[in-house]
Amino acid sequence: MGSLAPDMGDDKYAINRQRAIRRREMARSVKDVRSRLGAPRNRHTTFDLERQHLFADTRINAAFAVPLLALIVAAISVLWVSPDIIAAWFAVTICTHFLMVVTSHSYEKASSDQKNKSCWRRRFAMGDFIYGSSWALFFMLPMTTDAGDGFVIFQFATLLIVVAMNTMQSATLPRCLLASTLPMTLVVTVSFLRQADPIHYTLAAMAIGAQGFFFILGNQLLKNANTMLEYRADKDHLIAELETANAMSDEARRRAEAANIAKSRFLATMSHELRTPLNAILGFSEIMKDEVLGPMQNNNYQSYAADIHGSGQHLLNLINEILDLSRIEAGRHELHEEALLLDDVVEECGTMMKVRAKAKSISLHHAHEPGLPRVWADERALRQVVLNLLSNAVKFTPAGGDVRVKVGWTTEGGQYVSIKDTGPGIPEEEIPIVLEAFGQGSHAIKSAEPGTGLGLSIVQALIGMHDGRFSLKSTLGEGTEVTVSLPASRNMNYSEGVTTGFGSKDMPKSEQTRSA
Known part of the structure; x- marks a missing residue:
């Protein structure tokens, strides 16, 4: 045993140290989140890393979708452009696209310190500019002489699709959004304005309008991303607060358990x-x-x-x-239950209290309903309950008063004991006080009645262990009535006749067993 004590002490020290480290980490996390959320500047600027991560993640997820779109555009363009030229453009576009994918992968694999560097944003912007320029080359490809207006309409539709796609991919970084869409819009607008036909002027104007529309859409997507990140930060903040509260609760519970052990040792x-x-x-x-x-x-x-x-x-x-x-x-009080008559316990307690009641000229009245069966309960515990209640009633009843005890049926089919006195009563606001441990009412304090204030607490605890109920009703100047009841599940399945009055009984003495 002696060798185990140091090991237990070391384990307890290690656990306490781990808890302390955890609380410090939680405190740092909460402080960082609060500093970000409470910054006086625009809160959106605090989510640069998160928005860069969203940008890189979107590029990686679209690694195979963009080549598929480029392949479809190249296949259709063969109707108006030489296949060799289209193949060269397709190769350039695919290379610029995968360059962005590789850059995004490198960013995701980088450490947190490296991600904080501003060079990544420049790389993304430059990569998107090159990628957008490769799509702008498509609108500068020479077409055959018999292409007609069909190729012009196809180019405009391709412009709308590609600009929309780049808006969704680069919305979290506005600089990258402009770098990937402006080259295409400028080339298409200049190309259409060089033609003298009204349809080309119309398409050029629509291209500029589409660029403005998608730029506004990109700003809205950026706001939505910032809102999502704000909600995520609030959630992380709440989780950190909950973790801190949980750690504090664990520490408080540990201290309470230690205090309870110390109290038990002290009492023993x-x-x-x-x-x-x-x-x-x-x-x-x-x-x-x-x-x-x-x-x-x-x-x-x-x-x-x-x-x-x-x-x-x-x-x-x-x-x-x-x-x-x-x-x-502490849950160490064991009930030694047996079949017993509740009225017998009450009568025995009344006999014990007769001397004290007679000394104060207090009359004890006992009544019970006939046919009460035995109950399955701890006789010592019930005797302690009734003695405590009778003692309080006699203690606070003035000389010449009455204390009435009644045993009967509850409305649910159980049995109850009611003890009513003609004492001074308890003010309504003091009832919660007297029900607490060591609690005493103003009358007990003024009259200096000897007592510990633990009687009612013990009564409530013992009745609770029997699954029973405790109630206290008091009217100032009229008296107090305390009722304790046992549930119907504790009744035995037989009854015996009992008559009223302390010291007189009319019951068979043979014991009966309880059937299932």
Whole structure:
């Protein structure tokens, strides 16, 4: 065991160090995202790397689509242009296209530091200019004498298709968009304006208009890309915040578990360390109080011994209640269930409380409904519940008051115990306080009634372990009624007749087994 302790300590230190490193990384990530999102300049400028990545990714994905389009254009152009010239143009276009693809692949494989360099944007712009110029050569190819207007219309349609394609590919980098489309538009416009026919003037004007339209479309696509990147950054920011919150939650849970272990160890130690001297204090003070070894000459000493004995018992009860509540909260309190009559438990507790009630001239009234069956429950736990509730009722009921106890059926078919007193009651705003551990109402504080404030917490916990319910109703100046109930699932499938009144019963004594 001794050799395992250092290993466990080292493992715990390593885990804590990893958590600390993780929190620092999360903090840096959150700080970077916040600095980007909170920059006073245009937020779009902060997404240069992301937009370059989109540009390169689009080029790579269109690696085989562009050659297919160029092949179709070349095949149709053979009707008006010499095949040798078309083949040469096709080869040049394919080479410029794959040059851009290779450049995009190189960018994707580059490290983050290399991607930050501005040379990549110049390379992309230059590559797109060369690529656009290769398509511009198509509109300068010499055509045969009998080509007619068909080739002109085909050239204009090709211009629209290629400009649209380049707009979609280069929209994330506006400089590249202009570099890939302007050469074609300028060549086609100049070529059409050199002709004297009205149709050529019309097509030249439409080419310029198409260039403007696709440029505006490219700007809109750029805005959409920036919006998408902003949403992605917000999502990353939220994920980073959640990761940080999760790390903090893990750390808080670890600390809570460590504190709970420390509390359990403390309670286990203190229960032994306090109970041992308390037993001696209670024993000797009781001997002195009862004058077992002879009468005391001074009456004050006898009073002091009684005070010591009472204080010791109060402290012992406090320790026991704290330990009971701790065991219940830790899930270590086991129920030893058996078939029992709930009214028997209530009657026994009432008998135990008769002395205290008689000392304050308080009348105890007990009633129950007939035919109540046995319940499957822990007798010790139910006795503790009823004693705590009866003790509170007698404690806070003034002299000459009444405490009424009733056992009966719930509306769901279970059984309940109701304890109602004629005490001062509890203000509505103080009810949540008295239901908490160590919580006490203003009346208990003013009257300095001895108590720990743990009784109702223990009652709620024990009833909860039986799947039951706890309710407290109080009216200021009229009294308080506390009801605990057990579910119908804990009823046994037989009943026995019981009559009212403490100390009188009319029931068979034979035990009956519970059927399935």
